Amino acid sequence: MNYCRTRAIVLQVTAHGEADKIVTFFSPDLGRATGIAKGAKRSLKRFVNKLEEFSLLQFIYRPARGDGLLFLSEAELENAHLSLRTHYDRYVTATYAGELTLRFTLEQDPDPEIFALLAWTMHELADGREPLEVAAFFHLRLLGAAGYEPRLDRCGFCGRTVENGQEWSMHAGRGVVVCGGCRQDQRGSILPLRMQTLRCLQHAQRADLKSLSRLRLARKNALEALTLLHRYTQHLLQHDIHAWQQMRRLAADQIPAFPPSV
Ligand SMILES: [Zn+2]
Structure with missing residues (x-):
C-alpha cells in the first residue's frame, strides 16, 4: 500500500x-x-x-x-502555533478562520491558495498581530479564493468608479459597494463604509501575502470591514457563523479568563 x-x-x-x-x-x-x-x-x-x-x-x-x-x-x-491555544483573542480568531474555511471549501478539492492564506493567518496570529486585522484580511481573501470576491472598485449599480471625497456604502446582500446616488434606490442591507476602510480593503484584495503582512488596518476599520464581510457571508451561506459571536465580544474588549480554569 x-x-x-x-x-x-x-x-x-x-x-x-x-x-x-x-x-x-x-x-x-x-x-x-x-x-x-x-x-x-x-x-x-x-x-x-x-x-x-x-x-x-x-x-x-x-x-x-x-x-x-x-x-x-x-x-x-x-x-x-502554541500561542493560538493560550491567548483567547488569537484562539477565537483562529477558530473563526477555521470555521469559514470549513464552510467555503469541499472535501478533497485541492486549493494551494487557500492553504497558503490559512497558513499565513495562523502565522500572523501566532506572531502577535492584531487579531481583528488578521481576521478582516483573511475573510476578504477567502471570499475571493472561493469565487465570491466583493466588488470594491466601482458602484455595483451604476458603475461609477470609487473616488475620494464621496460617500460610499456596501450592499451586503450583493457584496458590492454603492455610491451615494444609488443608495436611496436600494433596498436591503446597506451598511456604511469609511473611505479609509474601503481603500485598505482594495489594497488587501490585490496584495501578495508578503505585502499583506505589512498592510495596516486600524481596529475600528477592521471591525467595520468584518461586520460587512460577515453580513455578506451570512447572505451567501444562508447560515450563521458560530464563531462570530466571540469575534464581536473580542471587538468589544470582553475577554474572559483563558484558558478557562478547571
Ligand atoms: Zn451608483
Whole structure:
C-alpha cells in the first residue's frame, strides 16, 4: 500500500473510541480532508502533542478507499502555533478562520491558495498581530479564493468608479459597494463604509501575502470591514457563523479568563 505525504493545518480534532482521533485538516494537495489517527492517544512517538487545532504539520497517510477516511500513519510537526491555544483573542480568531474555511471549501478539492492564506493567518496570529486585522484580511481573501470576491472598485449599480471625497456604502446582500446616488434606490442591507476602510480593503484584495503582512488596518476599520464581510457571508451561506459571536465580544474588549480554569 502506497503512503503519501502532505502539509496540513489542523482544523478540528475529536476523540474516537478508546484510543483513536478523527482529524479534519486543510492541505494544499487534498483541500479539506478528514482522517483517522489510530492509537493517537497512546502513540507518543507518532502523534502526541501534534494533533492540536491550528498546528502546521506534515501527515504521512494512506489514501481513503471510496469516500472513507484517510488513514493517518504519522505526523511531523512544523509549527505548533502554541500561542493560538493560550491567548483567547488569537484562539477565537483562529477558530473563526477555521470555521469559514470549513464552510467555503469541499472535501478533497485541492486549493494551494487557500492553504497558503490559512497558513499565513495562523502565522500572523501566532506572531502577535492584531487579531481583528488578521481576521478582516483573511475573510476578504477567502471570499475571493472561493469565487465570491466583493466588488470594491466601482458602484455595483451604476458603475461609477470609487473616488475620494464621496460617500460610499456596501450592499451586503450583493457584496458590492454603492455610491451615494444609488443608495436611496436600494433596498436591503446597506451598511456604511469609511473611505479609509474601503481603500485598505482594495489594497488587501490585490496584495501578495508578503505585502499583506505589512498592510495596516486600524481596529475600528477592521471591525467595520468584518461586520460587512460577515453580513455578506451570512447572505451567501444562508447560515450563521458560530464563531462570530466571540469575534464581536473580542471587538468589544470582553475577554474572559483563558484558558478557562478547571
Ligand atoms: Zn451608483
